[in-house]
Amino acid sequence: MKLEGVTVVPGYGAPVITDATVTIDDQGVLTQIGAGPPGELYLVPAAVDLHLDNLVERRRPRATVALEPATVLAVLDAECAAAGIGTVCVAVRCEDSPRKGIAIADAPVLAQTIERLAPVLACDWRLHARVELTDDGALTALRAVLAKSTRVAMISMIETTLARSRFATLAELREFYSADWGVSEAEVEDVFRVSPERDRLVAQRRTEVADLARAHGITLASHDDRTPEHIRAGHAAGATVAEFPLTLTAAEQARDLGMTVVLGAPNAVRGRSTSSANLLVADAVRAGVCDVLCSDYLPSSLHLATQVLDANGAAELAHAVDLISTRPAAILGVSQPGIAVGAPLTAALYRRCGTTLVGEALWRQGRQTFARMPVPSPVASTELLPR
Known part of the structure; x- marks a missing residue:
């Protein structure tokens, strides 16, 4: 799964990564964070x-x-x-x-x-x-x-x-x-x-x-x-x-x-x-x-x-x-959420639509337990809800 236009918040106070492209494999492991276009998606610790x-x-x-x-x-x-x-x-x-x-x-x-x-x-x-x-x-x-x-x-x-x-x-x-x-x-x-x-x-x-x-x-x-x-x-x-x-x-x-x-x-x-x-x-x-x-x-x-x-x-x-x-x-003392390349995700993916957040996916220790759709479409938030 490749997602473009993502803001990544790794957790533990690490700097926020904006305008990223992220790649997630079938095991829920984050394999790559690269440069990408601006967008409305956020990948954050669950x-x-x-x-x-x-x-x-x-x-x-x-x-x-x-x-x-x-x-x-x-x-x-x-x-x-x-x-x-x-x-x-x-x-x-x-x-x-x-x-x-x-x-x-x-x-x-x-x-x-x-x-x-x-x-x-x-x-x-x-x-x-x-x-x-x-x-x-x-x-x-x-x-x-x-x-x-x-x-x-x-x-x-x-x-x-x-x-x-x-x-x-x-x-x-x-x-x-x-x-x-x-x-x-x-x-x-x-x-x-x-x-x-x-x-x-x-x-x-x-x-x-x-x-x-x-x-x-x-x-x-x-x-x-x-x-x-x-x-x-x-x-x-x-x-x-x-x-x-x-x-x-x-x-x-x-x-x-x-x-x-x-x-x-x-x-x-x-x-x-x-x-x-x-x-x-x-x-x-x-x-x-x-x-x-x-x-x-x-x-x-x-x-x-x-x-x-x-x-x-x-x-x-x-x-x-x-x-x-x-x-x-x-x-x-539960499984630590966080986002790092090479690690299974315990994370949430949501889309910011103006002042509303729309949940797209949830992973727990690499297992995707919720998905609104297989791959979030690159629809801009302005098409869904005015800021």
Whole structure:
């Protein structure tokens, strides 16, 4: 396969190669990078997504409809492959919250489904166990997930209460969820209110979750930390990753403790968070306190975020691509994505069409697991979508 008009981002901070012609053999090995004409194709390391949490919405498209996990995963796999993601850590929710559409009994079912389907899927699917520390059944659910699957790659500890939500004010929390769920603001408070008895168990559960992660050799993360004190509590329990720190001071504390800071790519693409007071990805990248970007809920946001960060001057493209590929791969210890002559590709090929990225192909360790067409045609982006 010979591709012309390609921008190659090798990974690991190596310089970007523009206006290239690349040759890939039948084994998925990159055999040559040469000079070529300008074009709209990009060959980049495949993304490694530490956190994708959109199965609840996909499985329950209507209030009275609950789709089988396998049905949803088969289609979501194709979407993630088209989005250029080589490894996906999909969230399995260890909590029971009917008003949020979350059933704790779904957790081991999803774990078993991933275990069964993984060998035939385009992406390398792993599990990210999200453990709600205020839920009485969370630890039992986590143990069931660990018993059903060998693919648990991360465990995150979440403490969702009125005092510790991702919103800076109670008014914001009420307004967002009443609109999202179609309920009254009083009902929103009922969902987030935790009794003093359950609240006292949070510290004990944090220790037990950390012990399970340590025993299984699984990366442990804290989640939605607003203050340095929140970060220190997670770190003291054994967390090496800080997911979605909500403020710059929390992210700086995580960095100072040697934790990996993970933020959401949709934040970078949209230029804002769900709460107006929360940390922006562009600001975190400029401040040197963002190590990894995850898709959060939108697979297509990962590679698009790299283009946005490059365009707004927050990070050069080579650095931005590492945030979604080589860095998260190192955390998980999975096959390192990267592009080098003579090596099998773990890479994504996409076409930039104005401000839209169209996935063309995905390779994992030389095996092409997704292709939109046998060989991308040399159609200019201006013929598809105006800039």
